[in-house]
Amino acid sequence: GAGVSQSPSNKVTEKGKDVELRCDPISGHTALYWYRQSLGQGLEFLIYFQGNSAPDKSGLPSDRFSAERTGGSVSTLTIQRTQQEDSAVYLCASSYTGETQYFGPGTRLLVL
Amino acid sequence: GENVEQHPSTLSVQEGDSAVIKCTYSDSASNYFPWYKQELGKRPQLIIDIRSNVGEKKDQRIAVTLNKTAKHFSLHITETQPEDSAVYFCADAGAGSYQLTFGKGTKLSVIP
Numbered sequence: 001g002a003g004v005s006q007s008p009s010n011k012v013t014e015k016g017k018d019v020e021l022r023c024d025p026i027s028g029h030t031a032l033y034w035y036r037q038s039l040g041q042g043l044e045f046l047i048y049f050q051g052n053s054a055p056d057k058s059g060l061p062s063d064r065f066s067a068e069r070t071g072g073s074v075s076t077l078t079i080q081r082t083q084q085e086d087s088a089v090y091l092c093a094s095s096y097t098g099e100t101q102y103f104g105p106g107t108r109l110l111v112l
Numbered sequence: 113g114e115n116v117e118q119h120p121s122t123l124s125v126q127e128g129d130s131a132v133i134k135c136t137y138s139d140s141a142s143n144y145f146p147w148y149k150q151e152l153g154k155r156p157q158l159i160i161d162i163r164s165n166v167g168e169k170k171d172q173r174i175a176v177t178l179n180k181t182a183k184h185f186s187l188h189i190t191e192t193q194p195e196d197s198a199v200y201f202c203a204d205a206g207a208g209s210y211q212l213t214f215g216k217g218t219k220l221s222v223i224p
Contacts, residue, residue: 033210033212041217042201042217043201043214045212048210048211091155091156095210100146101158101212103148104155105154
């Protein structure tokens with residue numbers, strides 16, 4: 001079946017603009033996760049959804065970051081007033097069992 | 113988990129030799145330990161995982177060992193091939209936890 005998909009694949013924006021990143025999880029997967037990966041670095045946890053609720057928002061770096069999930073499926077990660085340090089690859093993952101996570105291809109965000 | 117340390121950060125081996133990557137974790141409640149492989153510019157992909165009720169798991173040239181007493185687990189790749197070159201991430205998850213805590217990654221280079 002189809003894997004996790006993300007859009008856009010690449011996004012270039014100007015400092016101060018808002019951006020919205022989208023994640024389509026694998027059908028039937030109830031859990032959805034957002035991570036950030038800076039160049040050559042590891043995976044930084046941002047937020048996790050179980051269904052439509054987000055029990056763990058501890059990883060969001062600032063109040064400029066927010067995420068929502070509707071219908072237990074698609075999720076959007078919004079970054080307001082982007083800064084250059086927000087430049088990174090934003091990865092989404094989904095899981096059914098709550099353990100094995102399957103990753104999407106990521107959105108490469110560049111803030112100029 | 114709370115914290116996962118991964119060593120080494122870089123590893124170069126000759127084709128055909130074995131490679132070993134080690135991770136230690138701090139959360140004694142951790143009970144799930146996956147390994148992900150990430151090729152340059154691509155998404156992380158699960159290659160093997162182990163749960164705390166077993167000490168070793170093998171899948172062809174890849175094996176993972178777990179020592180719960182010492183709180184460490186290792187990835188073993190035998191008969192390495194150039195296509196094994198990638199960044200490998202270990203991770204752990206606590207009992208009932210949906211959140212994976214990742215190590216910082218090991219860049220493996222297999223020299224032909």
